[in-house]
Amino acid sequence: MDRHMNGQTTVEELMNPEKGSPGAGEDMEAAESFIQQAMEIILQEAVKKATNVKEKVCEWRSPEQLKELLDLELKDTGESESKILQCCRDTIRYSVKTGHPRFFNQLFAGMEPHSMVASFITEAIKTSLYTYEMAPVFTLIEDALLKTMMKLIGWEEGGDGLFNPGGSMSNMYAVNLARYRYCPDFKEIGIYASPRLVILTSQEGHYSLAKAAALLGFGTKNVYVVPSDNRGKMIPSKLEEKIQLAKSEGAVPFFVNATAGTTVLGAFDPIDEIADICEKHNLWLHVDACWGGGALVSKKHRHLLKGIQRVNSVAWNLHKMLMATLQCSAFLVRDKSCLLQRCHCAGASYLFQQDKFYDVSYDTGDKSVQCSRKPDAFKFWLVWKAVGTRELEYRVDRALALARYLAQEIKKREGFRLVIEPEFANVCFWYIPPSLRNLPESLELWKKLHTVAPAVKERMMKSGSMMIGYQKHGDKPNFFRMVVISPQVSRQDLDFVLDEIHSLGKDL
Amino acid sequence: MEATTGDLTDPLINHADGQLFLHEAFKIIVEEVLCKGTDVKEKVCEWREPEELARLLDLELREKGEPQENLLQRVRDVAKYSIKTSHPRFFNQQFAGVDYHSLAGRFLSEALNTNLFTYEVAPVFVLMEAEVLRGLRELVGWTEGDGLFCPGGSTSNMYAMNLARYRLYPEVKSRGLWSLPQLTIFTSPESHYSVKKGAAFMGFGMDNVILVKGAAPFLVSCTSGTTVQGAFDPLHRIADICDKHKLWLHVDAAWGGSVLFSKKHRHLMKGVHRANSVAWNPHKMLVAGLQCSVLLLKDTTDLLKKCHCANATYLFQQDKFYDVNLDVGDKSVQCSRKVDCLKLWVMWKAVGSAGLEQRVDKAFLHARYVVDQMKKREGFQLLREPEFVNVCFWFIPPSLRGKEKNADYQNRLAKVAPVIKERMMKQGTMMVGYQPLGDRVNFFRITILSPLVSQKDMDFFLDEIERLGNDL
Numbered sequence: 007m008d009r010h011m012n013g014q015t016t017v018e019e020l021m022n023p024e025k026g027s028p029g030a031g032e033d034m035e036a037a038e039s040f041i042q043q044a045m046e047i048i049l050q051e052a053v054k055k056a057t058n059v060k061e062k063v064c065e066w067r068s069p070e071q072l073k074e075l076l077d078l079e080l081k082d083t084g085e086s087e088s089k090i091l092q093c094c095r096d097t098i099r100y101s102v103k104t105g106h107p108r109f110f111n112q113l114f115a116g117m118e119p120h121s122m123v124a125s126f127i128t129e130a131i132k133t134s135l136y137t138y139e140m141a142p143v144f145t146l147i148e149d150a151l152l153k154t155m156m157k158l159i160g161w162e163e164g165g166d167g168l169f170n171p172g173g174s175m176s177n178m179y180a181v182n183l184a185r186y187r188y189c190p191d192f193k194e195i196g197i198y199a200s201p202r203l204v205i206l207t208s209q210e211g212h213y214s215l216a217k218a219a220a221l222l223g224f225g226t227k228n229v230y231v232v233p234s235d236n237r238g239k240m241i242p243s244k245l246e247e248k249i250q251l252a253k254s255e256g257a258v259p260f261f262v263n264a265t266a267g268t269t270v271l272g273a274f275d276p277i278d279e280i281a282d283i284c285e286k287h288n289l290w291l292h293v294d295a296c297w298g299g300g301a302l303v304s305k306k307h308r309h310l311l312k313g314i315q316r317v318n319s320v321a322w323n324l325h326k327m328l329m330a331t332l333q334c335s336a337f338l339v340r341d342k343s344c345l346l347q348r349c350h351c352a353g354a355s356y357l358f359q360q361d362k363f364y365d366v367s368y369d370t371g372d373k374s375v376q377c378s379r380k381p382d383a384f385k386f387w388l389v390w391k392a393v394g395t396r397e398l399e400y401r402v403d404r405a406l407a408l409a410r411y412l413a414q415e416i417k418k419r420e421g422f423r424l425v426i427e428p429e430f431a432n433v434c435f436w437y438i439p440p441s442l443r444n445l446p447e448s449l450e451l452w453k454k455l456h457t458v459a460p461a462v463k464e465r466m467m468k469s470g471s472m473m474i475g476y477q478k479h480g481d482k483p484n485f486f487r488m489v490v491i492s493p494q495v496s497r498q499d500l501d502f503v504l505d506e507i508h509s510l511g512k513d514l
Numbered sequence: 515m516e517a518t519t520g521d522l523t524d525p526l527i528n529h530a531d532g533q534l535f536l537h538e539a540f541k542i543i544v545e546e547v548l549c550k551g552t553d554v555k556e557k558v559c560e561w562r563e564p565e566e567l568a569r570l571l572d573l574e575l576r577e578k579g580e581p582q583e584n585l586l587q588r589v590r591d592v593a594k595y596s597i598k599t600s601h602p603r604f605f606n607q608q609f610a611g612v613d614y615h616s617l618a619g620r621f622l623s624e625a626l627n628t629n630l631f632t633y634e635v636a637p638v639f640v641l642m643e644a645e646v647l648r649g650l651r652e653l654v655g656w657t658e659g660d661g662l663f664c665p666g667g668s669t670s671n672m673y674a675m676n677l678a679r680y681r682l683y684p685e686v687k688s689r690g691l692w693s694l695p696q697l698t699i700f701t702s703p704e705s706h707y708s709v710k711k712g713a714a715f716m717g718f719g720m721d722n723v724i725l726v727k728g729a730a731p732f733l734v735s736c737t738s739g740t741t742v743q744g745a746f747d748p749l750h751r752i753a754d755i756c757d758k759h760k761l762w763l764h765v766d767a768a769w770g771g772s773v774l775f776s777k778k779h780r781h782l783m784k785g786v787h788r789a790n791s792v793a794w795n796p797h798k799m800l801v802a803g804l805q806c807s808v809l810l811l812k813d814t815t816d817l818l819k820k821c822h823c824a825n826a827t828y829l830f831q832q833d834k835f836y837d838v839n840l841d842v843g844d845k846s847v848q849c850s851r852k853v854d855c856l857k858l859w860v861m862w863k864a865v866g867s868a869g870l871e872q873r874v875d876k877a878f879l880h881a882r883y884v885v886d887q888m889k890k891r892e893g894f895q896l897l898r899e900p901e902f903v904n905v906c907f908w909f910i911p912p913s914l915r916g917k918e919k920n921a922d923y924q925n926r927l928a929k930v931a932p933v934i935k936e937r938m939m940k941q942g943t944m945m946v947g948y949q950p951l952g953d954r955v956n957f958f959r960i961t962i963l964s965p966l967v968s969q970k971d972m973d974f975f976l977d978e979i980e981r982l983g984n985d986l
Binding site: 034037038040041042044045048049052053054056057064066067068069072073076078079080081082083084085087089090093094096097098100101102104105107111112114116117118119120122123125126127129130131132133134138139140141142143144145146147150151154171172173174175178182192193194195196197198200202212213214216217219220221222223224225226227228269270323325331332333335350352353354355356357359361362363364365368375376377378379380384387388390391392393394395396397400401404407408411456457460461463464467473475476477478479484487492493494495496497498 | 521522523524525527531532533535536537539540544547548551552561562563564573574575576577578579580585588589591592593595597599606607609612614615617618620621622624625626627629633634635636639640641642645646649665666667668669672676686687688689690691692693695696697706708710711713715716718719720741742797803804805821822824825826828831833835836837840849850851852856859860862863864866867868869929932933936939945947949950951956959
């Protein structure tokens with residue numbers, strides 16, 4: 007495919023695909039050869055090397071340097087095949103290896119080969135999940151996976167749901183459904199004339215609730231934040247207070263978001279107690295289990311989500327703890343009245359004809375606010391088929407055992423201090439370099455400590471040895487947040503993390 | 515099985531096994547999806563009723579896993595029963611065909627598995643996305659601006675509505691719609707339904723998507739390339755009205771935007787540079803692969819970020835060691851955001867703007883050819899002369915020809931397309947969409963955009979409609 011189209015082409019030439027647009031696969035052999043070569047590079051560089059502990063996690067370059075190295079400019083004429091393949095190599099080289107055993111920066115990590123295969127299939131098949139006619143296989147697979155997830159949640163009668171482009175979207179769906187249930191007319195007339203509706207979430211809840219409030223027209227001020235305790239869990243009595251407060255203002259609380267696995271601390275709100283309050287006040291209860299949902303596959307740890315069978319809706323991201331490739335975000339609602347469809351439908355006649363020759367209840371498109379929708383469920387269905395529930399459980403248990411191991415080690419080592427005892431996979435801690443260890447607990451110490459994590463982070467990224475996130479939190483100075491997910495990670499990697507932090511930070 | 519400390523010593527997963535599986539599965543993907551899926555001698559689809567397909571696929575998720583041979587068979591089954599959307603006789607939607615460069619880009623995006631929220635986790639893609647957006651804005655006629663990739667055109671349209679609302683009433687972000695007058699969105703009856711869905715989702719209400727007396731218009735959403743007929747709204751004239759009334763002008767060019775690559779056809783979007791925002795889906799006519807949808811903005815005041823930011827401290831720390839303006843995450847309503855720019859960038863690099871221009875021009879030529887042929891054949895009746903690549907027509911079987919005056923003509927005509935559709939799907943010879951529109955009964959809409967399509971396929975398409983429908 008080292009061809010360039012120069013000069014004018016005649017109508018006859020254009021009408022014949024053999025001489026059509028370069029790169030469009032008119033020559034199957036050439037196309038296949040290109041794809042094979044590209045795939046070879048991907049397998050070697052982006053999979054094999056990228057998961058090899060002896061390689062770097064990242065090849066840091068400043069933006070200016072990187073721009074020069076990548077030659078991003080898009081031109082009028084195309085480039086040769088060898089140049090394109092080199093572009094692929096460069097893209098891989100300077101990208102962060104999120105599947106590397108020492109990548110702990112986010113709430114996703116590791117590399118699940120079955121999911122990756124499913125992703126490749128999805129890309130090759132290239133279809134959209136709006137109608138059964140367009141995606142028969144993926145429609146049924148999405149449905150089967152959702153039903154299995156509902157069983158784990160404990161919804162005996164089943165429910166409804168779909169996969170979204172991200173957990174933020176799932177949380178938005180929950181808010182929208184709750185609003186629709188409260189008053190279906192809002193769908194047509196908007197919320198201008200309605201009383202002020204209030205959303206409640208904990209102070210540790212994900213920021214997507216605030217974004218949801220802004221986008222859906224409620225306003226971020228109408229998200230009432232419920233204080234959490236020192237373990238990061240929503241305090242039910244404070245929830246009751248906030249509900250009463252809203253009511254006393256003449257506002258209408260209608261939605262509560264409980265978080266199962268908060269982003270920073272990995273805390274789990276007490277769902278049963280929150281459900282009691284929501285039932286009493288007839289509020290929609292949604293559980294943002296994007297991060298913590300993975301605990302449901304573990305008999306040992308599912309108690310963290312005790313009470314989840316009582317809630318109205320759940321968001322659960324399989325691309326986090328369970329390692330599906332991004333994105334794989336499920337939204338589940340305990341409803342059998344087609345609420346999702348009624349809330350979102352627009353009945354577009356070019357997609358959802360009612361006179362089709364098959365049962366149109368299989369067309370899921372009108373449950374969504376999207377039109378085209380990717381078949382993300384398949385990326386986890388294949389994993390589950392490949393490894394089975396027991397293996398998934400083992401992986402989760404192991405990740406949490408590793409987290410506990412790390413916490414124990416931190417307690418043993420001088421200069422390391424846990425923020426709180428982890429109950430999930432987030433291990434939050436400070437590294438206190440020797441120079442600060444004898445300072446009294448004071449504002450001065452916190453100020454100095456605040457500068458340690460960013461400096462260590464910079465050093466680890468420039469050396470490419472590992473990646474760990476840090477953040478400030480409330481009034482606490484910057485601390486590291488280690489997140490243990492991947493079954494490829496072992497004790498040695500965690501020992502390495504602590505050694506490396508000390509090695510990078512001891513002179514600070 | 516309890517995970518004890520002893521089990522933590524070594525990695526659990528054996529990557530060699532995983533890599534072997536990837537290797538074997540990829541061979542199947544190439545053979546079954548890429549080769550067979552684009553081969554005109556193979557079927558476009560292998561139709562099965564839902565219950566039967568469910569049995570064939572063995573959907574149940576169990577306690578135990580399966581050996582690799584089983585999984586590879588599953589890969590084959592998924593390929594077999596999925597629609598071959600790259601097939602030269604797939605004309606059902608506004609995407610089709612395959613570009614192998616973009617496909618490589620898509621495989622690579624999946625393998626690198628990252629989110630586009632910060633420079634630290636996606637350095638290459640933050641820079642790449644900016645470059646691609648710059649190139650697309652240039653085609654719109656903007657030398658500066660903003661934008662991002664969205665998970666679909668519906669989301670891009672929602673962003674435009676949100677930005678327009680925020681620009682006019684910045685307090686809406688914190689106070690909500692209760693503090694505002696009833697806002698109205700103007701759009702045409704042929705616009706995409708995402709404008710209505712977006713309006714409902716964002717609290718405006720679907721009823722406020724048309725002209726309403728006494729309300730406060732704030733946005734006009736016009737369409738460059740309507741979904742069914744492929745019509746282009748007159749942008750200059752609409753822009754004049756928007757300028758006069760200070761309304762945000764959004765152009766939903768999800769379908770038609772790609773004409774901007776073509777010197778010959780870009781006139782269809784004359785005036786687009788006067789818009790405030792443009793939605794454009796390269797996964798449609800440019801064959802970039804789902805999803806590849808952009809929102810482009812003329813704004814240079816960081817409106818996108820101001821409107822959407824929530825400043826999460828665990829992602830957007832202000833004390834990072836690099837310029838945090840590169841962290842684009844807070845421009846989005848999403849948190850995780852997929853890398854959708856690579857697929858377009860690789861393709862654009864490989865074929866150049868000239869190559870993409872050719873792709874667009876060729877699609878127009880195919881549409882022209884089909885229209886000319888239809889005019890020569892009895893039984894094919896165009897709805898109207900197409901200005902784009904949507905060719906909408908009725909097939910009138912011999913039994914109905916000349917009977918337009920009959921009282922039940924429309925009813926009988928309405929039944930023709932569904933039956934032909936059922937037959938083509940069950941035989942797997944091709945796929946074309948049909949729908950009613952307003953008071954016009956079911957008609958076919960063929961959208962011709964795939965670079966794999968040739969004149970032979972156009973002729974086949976016409977012959978096949980006749981073959982499938984002649985006895986009706």
